[in-house]
Amino acid sequence: MATVTSKTGQAVERVSFDSLLKRRLFYTPSFEIYGGYSGLFDYGPPGCALLTNIVDQWRKHFILEEDMLEVDCPAITPEEVLKTSGHVEKFADWMCKDPKTGEIFRADHLVEEVLEARLKGDKEARGQRIEVDEAKDAKKKKKVKDIKAVKLDDAVVQEYEEVLAKIDNYDGKDLGALIVKYQIKNPGTGGDVLPPVAFNLMFETNIGPTGQLKGYLRPETAQGQFVNFAKLLDFNQQGMPFASASIGKSFRNEISPRSGLLRVREFLMAEIEHFVDPEGGKKHARFDEVKHIELDFLDRNTQLEGKTNITRMSIGEAVSLKMVDNETLGYFLARIHLFLLRIGIDPKRTRFRQHMANEMAHYAADCWDAELQSSYGWIECVGCADRSAYDLTVHAKKTGAPLHVRQVRDEPLKFEQWEVALDKKKAGPKFKKDAKAIDDALNNLSQELLEKLSLELREKGKVDIELPETERRVELEKDLVTIEKHQKVIHTREFTPNVIEPSFGIGRIIYTLLEHSYWYREGTEKAAGDTEKRGVLSFPPIVAPTKVLLVPLSNNPDFKLSLQKLGTRLRHLGVSSRVDDSSVSIGRRYARNDELGTPFGVTVDFQSVKDDTVTLRDRDSTKQVRADVDTICNAIKSMVDGKTSWADTQKELPEFTQQEVD
Amino acid sequence: MATVTSKTGQAVERVSFDSLLKRRLFYTPSFEIYGGYSGLFDYGPPGCALLTNIVDQWRKHFILEEDMLEVDCPAITPEEVLKTSGHVEKFADWMCKDPKTGEIFRADHLVEEVLEARLKGDKEARGQRIEVDEAKDAKKKKKVKDIKAVKLDDAVVQEYEEVLAKIDNYDGKDLGALIVKYQIKNPGTGGDVLPPVAFNLMFETNIGPTGQLKGYLRPETAQGQFVNFAKLLDFNQQGMPFASASIGKSFRNEISPRSGLLRVREFLMAEIEHFVDPEGGKKHARFDEVKHIELDFLDRNTQLEGKTNITRMSIGEAVSLKMVDNETLGYFLARIHLFLLRIGIDPKRTRFRQHMANEMAHYAADCWDAELQSSYGWIECVGCADRSAYDLTVHAKKTGAPLHVRQVRDEPLKFEQWEVALDKKKAGPKFKKDAKAIDDALNNLSQELLEKLSLELREKGKVDIELPETERRVELEKDLVTIEKHQKVIHTREFTPNVIEPSFGIGRIIYTLLEHSYWYREGTEKAAGDTEKRGVLSFPPIVAPTKVLLVPLSNNPDFKLSLQKLGTRLRHLGVSSRVDDSSVSIGRRYARNDELGTPFGVTVDFQSVKDDTVTLRDRDSTKQVRADVDTICNAIKSMVDGKTSWADTQKELPEFTQQEVD
Structure with missing residues (x-):
């Protein structure tokens, strides 16, 4: 029986952890009244809120922080696009x-x-x-x-x-x-x-009524970004490097999905395609900001030795040792780590595993997975690959679209070059239909040969060349052909960018976060006969589905107004709250919200009606403080924004020690 | 040639409006380098930001404001579910x-x-x-x-x-x-x-490797909500009424899509299913808050007369006249109107059109569309239907799942009822294999017949009844059967809720918003030869893709620090900004951002470096004010949150009249 290890080190059978998640409707098998279909899940209200908050944090952490260019493309993808990318043949x-x-x-x-x-x-x-x-x-x-x-x-x-x-x-x-x-x-x-x-593994369908246009549901969001490269470069006013990003559903028709949210047929991905000049070592302008960050690495060589020991070092060191291929890749590994930390993933259960050579696509330069540990083992939750110039190159080749960058060189490129010219006016009448073959043959001559021929032309006044197709040779007098050395100056440079791709499986991250946030309290004796384990999901306030539970002591109508005022005040501060005025005890109401991961609770009681004070409860410690409504709301706002912690609040406000009414 | 009417009444050929949208990458045909495929579009960076902001506002306006239960279900839907809903046969x-x-x-x-x-x-x-x-x-x-x-x-x-x-x-x-x-x-x-x-019109696919399990891409998000009804009711602790909501992609394999974003094969929907007790007139507890709101109605009767004139009245009046069927439907029409207003839709180009009887599904009680006017005519952008109990009923019938509400009655239901009982111990040995048929026959008798038989039994000491299948009759002595009148008390009530469904087509709303936000300035003479029309998209700050453009006067390195400080300060206030330090003139940079709909611009110049003051520009009036960085940032924050307007800011801060450098 698989065991979930709580953040406090407690062991719980996964089946009872799963039952909490289903009971609180974090997620549930889809179409269950029809018997359920493997690999399809619904997120319920707290799951949706968690998802929305994580996506919101992702957007802030990556897209807004780095001015990435977000695109939103259809899941339905014509066959031709996925033939080019290789998915029709190999996925x-x-x-x-x-x-x-x-x-x-x-x-x-x-x-x-x-x-x-x-x-x-x-x-x-x-x-x-x-x-x-x-x-x-x-x-x-x-x-x-x-x-x-x-x-x-x-x-x-x-x-x-x-x-x-x-x-x-x-x-x-x-x-x-x-x-x-x-x-x-x-x-x-x-x-x-x-x-x-x-x-x-792609779901197949037909686009339109003819039955002639085959399509697939995309297995990743990346291709939609690649085919837009030229437009995005334009939008970015030709600036390089830049990144695009996409958040959307992808689909894989798994042969036999299991492992709950970890292997599903439809899933939310968040993918970044960072386009970088392949020359100059793929440096990153902001690498210095992250180079001190230490990560747990499981590199390729260690795995080749059949071992799994972790090397802990700074990303700066890992790049300088060439264990991580380049700065841009390293920069994103560190940024991925910071993101996971921010939403509440346990850093002690996070490692970065390098792909073995045979795991990677043939074109990839390097690839690391952020693996998170759960009761299912170490699971790839974020991939970070250097896809080289593969995708842009194949799409450009297939379509002829200019999926490359043209830059003005800082220093123009200067060099000398032999050039040959046939006098077509004279050659035409003389050689008739051979004239074109002669011109082609001349233009295909190497620099070395041209140098040799120019000498010959000067010495003998003629050259003779071979026509490749026919193996005939023709003689050209010097009035027909010139071979000269020219000074060339090239001001622009064209290159196909390389792509660094951090790719997040949001569902996998959510499942792992649920495990990493979970622990339980032993039931108190006071609740008659109630000694069951009481689950708690200690999400950071920033991603918690609901930030504040508002609890009236009883159904006394006097409390209504205080609750409304509180709710409005919090909404103005941008903090979501939810009222629980059900008739069960306050203790039971808080227990329910501990399972939902609500970090704060505010109780309205008779005193509140008199003097506008309320108690504020902390989910993790169950400690309470008491103050006036404004002070409490501001304290909540500050903790929800991550500016202060519960410890700070506890220091500032007087403790409230009356027992929870169970 | 279709003409877009700007918010200032100017007429523009749609082709030139479309070219602005494509140039600024609001959206673009998908897979265009492969020739493009009709009915599929990508949103580019400003389109994605607009989409995200609108969805965020939708979530706040509907889900958070009313504690709706959000669910997120797969697009891939097994055939059986869509057979039950009627889509396989009729869509x-x-x-x-x-x-x-x-x-x-x-x-x-x-x-x-x-x-x-x-x-x-x-x-x-x-x-x-x-x-x-x-x-x-x-x-x-x-x-x-x-x-x-x-x-x-x-x-x-x-x-x-x-x-x-x-x-x-x-x-x-x-x-x-x-x-x-x-x-x-x-x-x-x-x-x-x-x-x-x-x-x-549904896209068909196979789920899993067997080829035996047919599925479709959902044509609406509603079915995923209906099949979860029992779980959601549990989550809501049996409270009624309540609403679920879903935001996600739906798919329709249109025969020949055109009209740009208005008819596409894959689109984002936001749907609410509000479950309400069919008894008691479908009242809504918060109807009083909206009943004064006036809407433009185009009702069924007017259309039957072949007319399109608008009736303007309050939603309270419309419901009391029974033009709108019930309070709950009316409440949502008003809330839809407020939402559209909030994101910047022109109320003068909004009307609520009632469906004709033959437009509605046979089960629908009433249906109104919020239609928005654009260069494509009046387009349905939000539907609001009363779907009665249809969906829950058919799914419950098909699966046997309890998709109903069981409530304790305020007053128990008391009535008298004839009941019949066969003495099975005696009947078994006597009638052998017929015993069950006799029992069934007795239990199927009507109240009237039971009353008659009870009399017969008392008078004759026996009754004879017919066995339906065989048409044989059997005689039952009074020791075998009792027929008595009992007092019944029923404490609970079971009912299948009715559903009011507001359903938003986000892409259609976005397209219309783009048209409703658009106007242009005549190009100034000063820009040499530049007299073209300069497009402006006047989005409300709340949905604008970027809130603030930061512009250094030139590439002078002294400006860098000021820009960074500004960006950080704004980010702390939760306001997104973007730097444009390209080498073109400030006027051109602002013109670009007017097309992107960025409401505010801050210019950093030499004075800024000396005294920490900056100028703030308003997109719509192009007026500028000047103050220190803190004051300007706070003014922006207040306007972005919708607490103050540009007029307020202009009153408070000194005007800056230096011309924009074109």
């Missing part, structure tokens, strides 16, 4: 079908599942303790029910372990060979499976 | 194919286009002036090139005009009959078209 997983039952397995998962089950059976037969690898277990589609306690040869054990370590590296042919070699069958029935075939 | 347009050319026409558009062309030809033949109906023209797929100047019979003219007036009412069969009757052909080639067939 696939390998699947195996059981022809008897019709079941479909993801081939790598099937191999993994069966071999792991056999290794477990072996351990059992050897009387060893079985350590359940939660992370891998959770990734499995279907548990192998019958782990037979069969002892394997030591050599076989080693072979299986090597296969499992390299499971991400096999293609369909390799996986098919493994299935044959190790006699891997349908784990449920023992039946044979067919050899792996590629299954494209 | 279609009629199309005609030309079998020779393969061209496909939307049938109603084809009829409209051809008949209008003939009417024009008739006018020409009669020597009348042809008034081009811009709105209808723009809606057409393909202009009929050869308007022949043929005079028609007066009766035919009248017939055509009647058909055109009712064009939205015809189904496929009707349209097919019109095509035959009026000999309507492919306008380009004169070739015959096939009879209309239904084309479902």
Whole structure:
């Protein structure tokens, strides 16, 4: 059974954590009254608010802070665009079908599942303790029910372990060979499976009524940004470097999605495409601002040694050691880290893992994932790749669009060059239809050859050249041809920018944030018989779904006016609040809002009606202070904006020690 | 040629207005380097910012203001859900194919286009002036090139005009009959078209690898909200009424989209489903807050008379006259109006048009559209329908899910009822396999029949009843059956809520807002030879893409520090700004930002470096004031928050009259 580790180090079975999230409607399986469909989830009210706040922070942290050019493109993408990008051909997983039952397995998962089950059976037969690898277990589609306690040869054990370590590296042919070699069958029935075939992960559809125009739902937002490059460069008044950004849904038709929000068929992405001149080492103007920031790195070499130990160092050092390829990539790794910190991700459960050479696309220069640890193991939540000039180059080649930058050189480029010219007026009548072939042949001569020929022309008064297609040679007199050295000055430079792409999976970040924010209080004895664990989600105020809960002590109508005044005052300060005037005890109302992650609570009581004072409760400590409405509202505003902490508020305002009424 | 009317009454050809929008990248055809695909558009940086600001205002105005329960559901929707909702069967347009050319026409558009062309030809033949109906023209797929100047019979003219007036009412069969009757052909080639067939407007796809699970991209966000009704009611602690809301992309595979952003294949919707008790007249607790608000109505009766005159009255009066069906519907019409006003829509170009009976779905109780006027005519931008209990009822019936409300009655319901009971212990052995049929038959008897039978039983000591399936009769002695009148008390009440649905097309609102915000200044003479019209987009600061443009007088490095301080100060106040330090004149930089709709500009000059003062420019008047940085920043903040206007600022701060350097 997978276990969620709370931020205070408590262990909770994931099933009970999940039930909190469903009970409070953070998210829920979509279309559940129709039986549910795997890989599709709905966000409920607190999930939506969390999502909106995180996206808002993302926009401020990245787009506004760096004047990025946001674009919003359709999810529906014509086939031609995704053919060019390579997705139609390559964006696939390998699947195996059981022809008897019709079941479909993801081939790598099937191999993994069966071999792991056999290794477990072996351990059992050897009387060893079985350590359940939660992370891998959770990734499995279907548990192998019958782990037979069969002892394997030591050599076989080693072979299986090597296969499992390299499971991400096999293609369909390799996986098919493994299935044959190790006699891997349908784990449920023992039946044979067919050899792996590629299954494209894009959802396919038709655009328009003709049935002639195929389209896909985009698997990433990036292509919409690339095809707009020339317009964005114009909008940026030709300034380089610059970044575009997109926040929107992407779609992947997973073969068999599981792991809750971590592997879904429709998901929100936030992607940046930072366009940078490939010359000059991809420096970043603001790198100095972040170079001192320390990150936990798991680099390629460490992984090649089969290890997972973390190297902690500053991003400045990592770039200077060339572990991280360049400043721009390093700058974004640090900025990603700051963003995750800001929204409440636990830095102790964050690491930056470098892609192995065979994990990356062939064109990528370097790639790092921000991996966050949860009960599902270490999960890629942000990717940060240097995609080189690949995408712009292929789209430009396919369409002829000028997806490049033309810059005036600081210093004009000066050089000498041999140039040849045929006198076409004379050559035409003389050579007739050969004239063009001769002209082409001359223009294709190398600088070396031209130099040689110019000498020949000066010495002999003629040259003879070969016509490539026909292998005939023709003789050209000096009145027909000139070969001269010219001084050339080039004032502009053209280049295709490279792209650094930080790419965020917002749903994965949200799920991890929920785990990282979670802990529980033991139920108090006072509540009759109520000793259950009381969950708390300690979101930072900045992303909390609701900032303030307003609680009247009872349904006494006198409290109504005070509540209205409070709500209006907070709204004017830009702070969202919510009233809970249900008839249950204040303690229960606060407990509900602790599960919703509401950081502050304000209680209106009889005293409030008399002297306009209210109590303010802190979610995490349950401590309370009391002051007049204005003071309390300002204190909340300051904490919500992140300018002060609860500790500051507690120092300034008198504590209120009356017990919560349970 | 369609003409855009500016907010100052100036007329501009739409093509030049469109070119401003494209030049400033508000939006642009998607995948244009691949030739473009109709009905798909990208928002560029200012378009995205406008979109984000409008969605943010929408969330505040509706969701936060009324504690609505936001949900975010997938666009991918399983077929079964959309079969239940009726979309698989009915969400279609009629199309005609030309079998020779393969061209496909939307049938109603084809009829409209051809008949209008003939009417024009008739006018020409009669020597009348042809008034081009811009709105209808723009809606057409393909202009009929050869308007022949043929005079028609007066009766035919009248017939055509009647058909055109009712064009939205015809189904496929009707349209097919019109095509035959009026000999309507492919306008380009004169070739015959096939009879209309239904084309479902949903994009179809397969979910998962099996090919067995069909899905569609949702055509509206509503269904995701309905299927979650029971969970939302729980989340709301059983409180009624309440509303859910969703902001997300929807998809319609239009047959031949045109009209720019007004008819697209993928679009952002913001939808509210307000669930209300159908009993008690659908009152709304906050109706009093809005009842004085006056709206321009175009009601059903006026339209039935073939007129379009507006009735202006308060929403309170409209509801009390029953022109608007109920308070809740009326409340939302007023709230929609306030929202549109807030973001800058021209109230003089806003009207609320009631649907005709045949426009509405059969289950709808009433429906009003907020229509906004633009160069494309009056366009539905917000719909507000009373969908009755239809959706919840069909989903509940299909799935068995409890999509209803159970409430404790204020007063228990008391009544008397005849009840029948079979003594099963005795009946079982006696009737064997018929026992169940007898029990069922008894339980299906009406109250009237039970009363009669009770009398018979008392008088004769037995009754005989018919077994429906077999038509046999059986006799039951009084020891086997009792029929008695019981006092019943029912404490709870179950009902399926009705739904009031305000539904916003964000893209259409954005396009209209662009038109409503637009006007131009004549170019000044001073700029050498520069007398072009200078476009301005006068967005309210609250939705403007960028709030402040920061402009250094020149590239003098002394200005850098002042600019940084300004930017930081504004960011702390939560105001987005952007620096333009390009080398063109200040006048040109401001002109660019007038086109982008940036309401304020701050110029940093040599004086600023000395005494920390800067000038603040107003976009609409181009007037300037001067004060120290703090004062200027606070003035901006206050105007951006809508607390003060430029007139207030101008009164308080000294004017700065130095000319802009063109």
